[in-house]
Amino acid sequence: MGMPDGGTEAPRSKRAEVEARLVQATEALLAEGAAYSELRVEQISRRAGISRTAFYFHFSDKRALLTRLTGDIAAQLYHEAERWWRDEDGDGADELAGALRRVFAIYRDHAALLRAVVEAAAYDPEVAFYWRALVGRFVEATRERIEREQAAGAVDAGLPAQLIAFGLCWMTERSAYEVLMQGGDLNDGALVDALLAIWLGAVYGRPR
Numbered sequence: 001m002g003m004p005d006g007g008t009e010a011p012r013s014k015r016a017e018v019e020a021r022l023v024q025a026t027e028a029l030l031a032e033g034a035a036y037s038e039l040r041v042e043q044i045s046r047r048a049g050i051s052r053t054a055f056y057f058h059f060s061d062k063r064a065l066l067t068r069l070t071g072d073i074a075a076q077l078y079h080e081a082e083r084w085w086r087d088e089d090g091d092g093a094d095e096l097a098g099a100l101r102r103v104f105a106i107y108r109d110h111a112a113l114l115r116a117v118v119e120a121a122a123y124d125p126e127v128a129f130y131w132r133a134l135v136g137r138f139v140e141a142t143r144e145r146i147e148r149e150q151a152a153g154a155v156d157a158g159l160p161a162q163l164i165a166f167g168l169c170w171m172t173e174r175s176a177y178e179v180l181m182q183g184g185d186l187n188d189g190a191l192v193d194a195l196l197a198i199w200l201g202a203v204y205g206r207p208r
Contacts, residue, residue, distance in 0.1 A: 019058050021048040023069055030112035036066065036119050063120070067130050070117050073110050074134050077103055081138065093204050100172075100196050107176045108186040118177045138169045146203055155203060164202050171198070 025047035029039060041062060045055045059065045080102035107114055121128040142165035149155035172195055179186060 015058065018048075018050060018054065019068070021050065022055065022058060022065060023072070024048070026065055026069060027110070027113055030116050036062075036116035037123075063124065063127060066117060066120060066127065069113055070131070070134065073106065073113055074137075076106050078137065078141075080106060081141070093200055096199060096203070097196055100199060101192055103172070104176070104186060104192050111180050111186060114177060115180055118173075135169055135173055139165045142169055149203070156205060159203075168199055168202060171195070 022044060026039070026044050029043060029047060030036065034043070039062065041055050042052055044062075044065070045052045048055075059068070081099045117127065117131055121131045139162075143161045146155060146159065146161040146165060150157045150159065150161065175191070175195060176186060178184075179188075179191060184191070
């Protein structure tokens with residue numbers, strides 16, 4: 001006779017709770033100024049209120065925790081930006097403006113994590129591969145939208161959609177990171193306006 005569904009719900013719920021505490025603890029430490037490279041498992045565990053041994057029950061190492069953190073934020077970014085990428089009925093330029101602002105709002109809310117993952121990607125090949133693949137999803141979705149706009153006659157059919165998508169997505173990621181590293185503020189509306197003007201000019205051939 002099988003175990004009732006409730007028999008596995010409690011362990012799953014407990015596991016999810018502990019993992020959420022570890023994620024929150026890590027992001028809090030990063031937001032307080034801790035460098036990812038210097039952050040120790042003991043610090044994270046202590047902040048989350050669990051043992052070091054328990055940490056390794058849930059995550060194999062710091063890298064696994066970082067990719068989990070990044071994956072959660074990426075899902076938010078992708079969801080918000082999809083309004084431009086996937087909507088085929090609205091005005092592309094207007095939707096792009098809204099999508100870019102929503103993406104930057106999430107960057108602002110998780111600025112410490114953005115710094116950490118880009119920092120780690122500079123010296124950890126696995127994190128670099130993971131991060132490039134993640135940004136690559138945005139590149140591909142942008143390419144698809146540009147090609148749809150080309151097919152509809154809204155965008156110059158001669159534009160190299162893949163290269164433009166690649167340049168725009170990585171420009172946006174790197175701009176946000178460099179602003180943070182140089183002590184700037186992602187709340188600066190002028191920055192978003194400037195990036196939006198570049199996106200609109202590159203895709204639609206016109207300023208905001």
